[in-house]
Amino acid sequence: MTTTLDKLTEGQKGVIVGFDLPLETQIRLMELGFLEGHEVKLVRFAPLKDPLEVAVLNSRISIRRAEASGIRLRHLG
Amino acid sequence: MDKVFAIAGNPNSGKTTIFNQLTGLRQKVANYPGVTVEKVAGVVQVNGSHLTVIDLPGTYSIHPRSPEEKIACEVLCGLRPDIPAPSGIVCVVDSTNLERNLYLALQIREIGLPMLLVLNMADEMKGRGGRIDQQRLSEQLGVPVVSAVGKKGEGVEEIRRFLATYAHTNRLPLCLKVPANAPAPEEVRSRYRRAGEILAASQIQALSDSPLQEFVDRAVTHPVLGSALFLAVVIVVFQSVFTWAKPLMDLLQVSFLRLGEGVKIYIQNPLLRSLLTDGLIAGVGSVLAFVPQIFILFLFISLLEDSGYMARAAFLMDRVMKKIGLQGKSFLPLLSSYACAIPGIMACRTIENKNDRLATMMIAPLMTCSARLPVYTLLIAAFVPQIQVLGSLVSLPTMVLLGLYALGLGIAVVVASVLKSSVLKSKPTPFILELPPYRIPNARTVFNTIWNRSRLFVRRAGTIILGISLLLWVLASFPHRGDIHTSFAAAAGRLIEPAIRPLGFDWRIGIGLITSFAAREVIVSSLSTIYKVQAGDSGLTLVETVRQQMTPLTAVSLMVFFALACQCASTLAVVKRETNSWRWPAFLFSYMSVLAYLCSLLTYQGGRLLGFV
Numbered sequence: 016m017t018t019t020l021d022k023l024t025e026g027q028k029g030v031i032v033g034f035d036l037p038l039e040t041q042i043r044l045m046e047l048g049f050l051e052g053h054e055v056k057l058v059r060f061a062p063l064k065d066p067l068e069v070a071v072l073n074s075r076i077s078i079r080r081a082e083a084s085g086i087r088l089r090h091l092g
Numbered sequence: 093m094d095k096v097f098a099i100a101g102n103p104n105s106g107k108t109t110i111f112n113q114l115t116g117l118r119q120k121v122a123n124y125p126g127v128t129v130e131k132v133a134g135v136v137q138v139n140g141s142h143l144t145v146i147d148l149p150g151t152y153s154i155h156p157r158s159p160e161e162k163i164a165c166e167v168l169c170g171l172r173p174d175i176p177a178p179s180g181i182v183c184v185v186d187s188t189n190l191e192r193n194l195y196l197a198l199q200i201r202e203i204g205l206p207m208l209l210v211l212n213m214a215d216e217m218k219g220r221g222g223r224i225d226q227q228r229l230s231e232q233l234g235v236p237v238v239s240a241v242g243k244k245g246e247g248v249e250e251i252r253r254f255l256a257t258y259a260h261t262n263r264l265p266l267c268l269k270v271p272a273n274a275p276a277p278e279e280v281r282s283r284y285r286r287a288g289e290i291l292a293a294s295q296i297q298a299l300s301d302s303p304l305q306e307f308v309d310r311a312v313t314h315p316v317l318g319s320a321l322f323l324a325v326v327i328v329v330f331q332s333v334f335t336w337a338k339p340l341m342d343l344l345q346v347s348f349l350r351l352g353e354g355v356k357i358y359i360q361n362p363l364l365r366s367l368l369t370d371g372l373i374a375g376v377g378s379v380l381a382f383v384p385q386i387f388i389l390f391l392f393i394s395l396l397e398d399s400g401y402m403a404r405a406a407f408l409m410d411r412v413m414k415k416i417g418l419q420g421k422s423f424l425p426l427l428s429s430y431a432c433a434i435p436g437i438m439a440c441r442t443i444e445n446k447n448d449r450l451a452t453m454m455i456a457p458l459m460t461c462s463a464r465l466p467v468y469t470l471l472i473a474a475f476v477p478q479i480q481v482l483g484s485l486v487s488l489p490t491m492v493l494l495g496l497y498a499l500g501l502g503i504a505v506v507v508a509s510v511l512k513s514s515v516l517k518s519k520p521t522p523f524i525l526e527l528p529p530y531r532i533p534n535a536r537t538v539f540n541t542i543w544n545r546s547r548l549f550v551r552r553a554g555t556i557i558l559g560i561s562l563l564l565w566v567l568a569s570f571p572h573r574g575d576i577h578t579s580f581a582a583a584a585g586r587l588i589e590p591a592i593r594p595l596g597f598d599w600r601i602g603i604g605l606i607t608s609f610a611a612r613e614v615i616v617s618s619l620s621t622i623y624k625v626q627a628g629d630s631g632l633t634l635v636e637t638v639r640q641q642m643t644p645l646t647a648v649s650l651m652v653f654f655a656l657a658c659q660c661a662s663t664l665a666v667v668k669r670e671t672n673s674w675r676w677p678a679f680l681f682s683y684m685s686v687l688a689y690l691c692s693l694l695t696y697q698g699g700r701l702l703g704f705v
């Protein structure tokens with residue numbers, strides 16, 4: 016089952032399967048560790064539900080909803 | 093020219109801490125020619141030769157996106173005309189996040205210069221049970237590896253040995269131009285694959301989660317505790333810049349007054365005496381008066397940045413700031429501008445996106461700074477009756493004061509939106525921000541930051557501020573030896589009177605507008621001088637004199653003018669210094685003046701139409 020990063024609830028994990036983002040943004044994210052096959056966890060939303068905090072490769076990255084909705088995942092629960 | 097070594101690495105990997113350990117206070121901060129990126133260089137002495145070490149801006153990739161990353165890349169590849177190709181590169185990595193850090197290390201290795209990999213944060217890695225086979229890592233990467241604890245100085249000796257080894261070699265970098273903006277996706281994948289392999293081969297024991305990090309994170313982001321902490325930080329920063337700096341500023345002011353009095357005793361010539369006391373000493377005093385605020389604000393900024401909280405505050409505020417086209421990181425500079433725009437504008441350097449940074453700088457002076465308060469207090473005391481409003485909850489003077497704060501803020505919101513949708517429109521760069529681990533800030537790093545910022549302010553902006561103070565002194569004291577009524581300033585006041593008449597201002601207020609360019613609150617002393625002399629010494633207080641000399645409507649119009657006008661040479665000087673061009677201060681001054689003029693005009697003429705005087 017695939018979903019996108021912004022659809023996870025806090026604490027849920029997924030494995031990246033692809034991107035629907037401008038190439039430049041995609042590559043920036045990839046260089047930070049958002050690679051196909053890597054596991055990511057939605058740690059939390061900011062109080063107004065945007066941006067969100069994501070755990071990837073032993074680091075925490077904040078991205079906005081707009082970008083998160085372009086990261087496709089396989090759900091890990 | 094000295095041999096150059098570069099320190100490179102991811103943001104927050106501990107580069108600056110290691111740089112400080114290597115160089116101590118022998119540092120020089122300047123701008124790279126032609127750009128606003130700061131060049132931080134220091135001198136290290138090994139075996140009797142002096143080496144220049146450059147602390148490069150943090151970067152995640154050798155493919156640059158921001159001006160800072162571009163500089164880092166140019167220096168590493170030896171492509172900058174002002175800096176020789178490095179003799180070696182010290183690549184600092186955070187050992188608690190090796191995979192991503194190795195991605196950059198692999199790119200840097202490809203440049204082909206002598207390189208040392210510094211496994212920093214070794215203490216944290218150990219604490220979380222991680223273990224690395226350094227020998228294996230070194231073989232895999234093909235470069236020497238040392239483990240280090242930057243904040244304790246562990247590993248610094250080995251870094252010095254590396255510098256000594258390559259202090260006399262000359263190898264040329266392999267890259268002949270700055271790498272393209274973005275690598276192909278396949279390139280990123282394959283390099284990460286390599287990083288993963290290297291890690292798998294050299295890691296003996298992977299890191300476990302840090303319960304301490306989890307615990308702190310849980311507290312910091314807790315709905316109640318976290319909000320309380322955020323509020324506390326906001327209040328403490330605001331209060332400290334506002335009030336804690338006060339005793340120091342007062343002390344400075346008193347010292348300079350004393351100094352002035354001391355000088356007066358020895359100098360008979362009135363003109364020379366006035367030049368020294370009212371011009372020079374007062375000018376230097378007004379420069380140094382900012383230092384306590386800058387000192388305190390950067391103390392907090394440094395603590396917040398190094399502890400990892402700053403990024404969290406930006407995370408919390410991003411949505412709100414996005415509404416006006418800015419971003420999370422604009423929040424703190426704007427908050428501190430309520431005390432004073434000078435440190436606020438300097439704090440904008442934490443915003444990486446250039447257009448967001450400029451837009452924040454352009455609205456920072458609209459926040460009601462403390463220098464406006466003496467003006468507001470005087471005029472409110474003179475004209476606003478002490479009555480309770482809103483069911484006797486607040487007094488009318490408080491309401492007026494709050495209204496003035498709101499006016500500045502409201503206009504700032506509009507200006508930010510307009511700027512961000514026109515001249516400063518950035519192509520929608522995604523807001524991607526690392527939230528670094530929580531760490532205990534290092535006293536040395538914090539002190540270095542404060543020291544560098546204060547020194548830079550005094551040296552760069554200070555000279556401009558002093559120059560303008562002296563110029564204004566000349567305007568107020570010539571040609572008739574210190575008589576302000578027949579001075580150039582008065583002539584200028586009369587000259588601009590037709591232009592400011594429609595705002596309800598006469599030539600005497602005109603003088604005040606001109607002299608207060610040195611600092612807003614100067615208008616109070618200028619008006620007091622002018623009115624006193626005019627009224628003859630009638631024994632009235634300044635408030636009473638002002639009440640006699642001005643109409644209430646003029647006072648309101650004047651307050652609106654002060655809320656919006658850029659009556660502050662120091663602000664312009666510091667914007668010049670931070671943007672490295674006169675274009676932005678010129679723009680700032682023009683738009684704020686036009687805005688102030690129009691709003692005052694509207695206030696005064698509108699008020700008259702409604703029958704006020």
Ligand SMILES: Nc1nc2c(ncn2[C@@H]2O[C@H](COP(=O)(O)OP(=O)(O)O)[C@@H](O)[C@H]2O)c(=O)[nH]1
Nearest residue numbers: 104105106107108109213241242243398533534
């Ligand atoms: N635990 C630990 N913290 C460190 C070490 N080196 C630096 N730090 C801290 O890590 C944070 C970031 O360091 P800094 O030098 O500003 O990183 P930079 O962004 O790469 O220049 C600061 O709070 C430092 O005090 C280290 O070896 N161990």
